[in-house]
Amino acid sequence: MQPIWASNAVPAMNAFLKQADFSGKRVTIITFQQFTDLRNSDKVHENIAAAVKKQNGQVIGTYAFVGGKMGHCAAKNLIDEQIDSMIFPG
Template sequence: MNKEKSAIVYYSWTGNTKIVAEVFSDLLDIPIDPIIEKKIRVSGNIPLAALSAMLGLRSTIEPLMIDLNAVTNLFVAGQVWAGHSTPAINSFIHRTDFSGKKVWLIITGADENRPEKVIQKLKSKIINKGGEVVGIYTLKTRALIGNKDIVTHEEVREPIKDWLEQSNLL
């Protein structure tokens, strides 16, 4: 994998996905850029967040700092809300041209089960926009209210490193 043409983008409401994306960035030594919603989402309003995800809504997001036109290896990290992708990830995928890009999905969520429905929907959208989904990493995190008890870099580093090694990315 060409590191100069690689990047990680992520959306994280409570901080778990941010930590996971930072560990990927550190281990792979590639740039990272957050997907930021223009309207700040109120912390702890889980019912509204879940409803917006279930309805497949898209939020208005800020432009990225990374030039995705220069990227051929893209890691996209997001979480699952109520069995669906987040509005910020929906917006990012909707507005991104994935032509010629290899994409790795990084999915976090509080559910014990792998979110196959979410994975298949995201894969389908990325493929329809010209991308090739070449890897999927999922990690169970804690459901949070009020941004408390997020995962730590230390607790996610080994499982991520193991996955990267098994995927021949390290």
């Protein structure tokens, strides 16, 4: 789980992904960003998934959510609504 900044993964996560051993781990990728169109989340997810696979892990799901705007925390109800719509579509 990580934020997307300036349409990219955050540097701290990139450093972690290079060193982590995901052997035997099943990973779900979840990102948050401020843009409602979720721009570039697919690219970020692909990059994270490649790093997980390179370190012998298995990606079992990817989710992109809208979080808070710059300088603001995402409200709990905003996150809950997105999770609910994913679990209970329609």
